[in-house]
Amino acid sequence: MPELPEVETVKRGLFKLIVGKTIHAVASDTARSFPNSPADVEQFLAGAKIIDVRRRAKVILIDLSSKYSLVIHLKMTGQLVFVDKVERFAAGHPNDSLVGNLPDKSTRVTIDFIDGSHLFFNDQRKFGWVRLIATDEIPNIDFMKRVGPEPLEADFMTKDFIERFKRRIGTTIKAAILDQSVIAGVGNIYADESLWGAKIHPARKVGSISKLEFKKLYEEVRSVMNLSIDKGGSTNRNYVNAEGKKGSYMDFAKVFRREGLECPRCGTEIVKIRVVGRGTHICPNCQKG
DNA sequence: CACTTGACCTGTCCGC
DNA sequence: TGCGGACAGGTCAAGT
Numbered sequence: 001m002p003e004l005p006e007v008e009t010v011k012r013g014l015f016k017l018i019v020g021k022t023i024h025a026v027a028s029d030t031a032r033s034f035p036n037s038p039a040d041v042e043q044f045l046a047g048a049k050i051i052d053v054r055r056r057a058k059v060i061l062i063d064l065s066s067k068y069s070l071v072i073h074l075k076m077t078g079q080l081v082f083v084d085k086v087e088r089f090a091a092g093h094p095n096d097s098l099v100g101n102l103p104d105k106s107t108r109v110t111i112d113f114i115d116g117s118h119l120f121f122n123d124q125r126k127f128g129w130v131r132l133i134a135t136d137e138i139p140n141i142d143f144m145k146r147v148g149p150e151p152l153e154a155d156f157m158t159k160d161f162i163e164r165f166k167r168r169i170g171t172t173i174k175a176a177i178l179d180q181s182v183i184a185g186v187g188n189i190y191a192d193e194s195l196w197g198a199k200i201h202p203a204r205k206v207g208s209i210s211k212l213e214f215k216k217l218y219e220e221v222r223s224v225m226n227l228s229i230d231k232g233g234s235t236n237r238n239y240v241n242a243e244g245k246k247g248s249y250m251d252f253a254k255v256f257r258r259e260g261l262e263c264p265r266c267g268t269e270i271v272k273i274r275v276v277g278r279g280t281h282i283c284p285n286c287q288k289g
Numbered sequence: 290c291a292c293t294t295g296a297c298c299t300g301t302c303c304g305c
Numbered sequence: 306t307g308c309g310g311a312c313a314g315g316t317c318a319a320g321t
Contacts, residue, residue: 002314058315075315125298127315171292187314236314277294279312
């Protein structure tokens with residue numbers, strides 16, 4: 001999925017839906033998705049109550065009364081969908097969708113609550129994971145030690161943004177903005193959208209970006225991701241929120257997946273190129289190499 | 290060290 | 306319709 005706005009949307013939905021619920025059982029079909037042992041499940045999950053749902057970078061943290069947390073990364077195709085009551089719908093029924101018919105073949109982890117409701121972790125490509133970690137150990141895991149600051153925090157200023165990029169002076173701005181150790185949460189969609197907003201070609205070297213351009217990029221990263229949170233995130237392919245609903249930011253996207261269409265600013269045809277191995281969308285007129 | 294390139298998986302889409 | 310290849314919201318380990 002899932003970049004910062006999508007993960008934030010899932011977090012907000014889960015917060016409303018599962019805080020206060022007590023876990024009955026947790027099951028997984030693959031150790032790859034959920035490596036913890038049945039003994040861990042029995043000791044730290046069964047009977048534990050959900051006390052908080054948080055987000056850091058693209059990671060969801062579900063804190064439990066056992067002083068452990070479920071730490072979840074959705075990677076490319078992960079979903080966390082809450083279902084109050086499992087029902088089955090026939091093919092052709094309006095609810096004959098992923099959401100209406102969970103669990104399905106992409107379901108990797110199932111969390112059952114004592115009230116009969118469920119939380120499903122679905123992940124077609126199996127890159128994502130769910131891990132049980134002692135809550136106070138979370139800051140010590142490799143990912144958390146490495147990850148950069150949250151760009152939407154009120155006290156994260158332009159000067160902080162510029163400072164973070166100094167560690168990646170020699171690479172392209174696209175590689176740097178996608179680097180989670182520089183700033184947290186930006187992925188392929190919002191990298192393209194914010195670089196278009198700031199009129200910066202993604203293949204430009206970080207060292208060539210002016211202070212004024214960085215200031216603009218900082219503002220674009222924040223405004224684009226805040227807008228997306230307002231729209232419930234982007235459903236490019238299979239992202240859904242905690243209620244199984246799609247996000248609508250793609251209706252507002254300026255360049256992402258809009259190759260062949262007109263640039264909303266100048267009318268030039270948007271093209272898709274490849275930068276650091278990622279599909280990249282630009283207006284060749286607004287974003288000069 | 291800084292940086293780039295594959296690998297991890299499954300599914301879908303596009304061209305022949 | 307079938308089949309091969311490219312590609313997909315992300316991160317790592319292993320290269321140069």
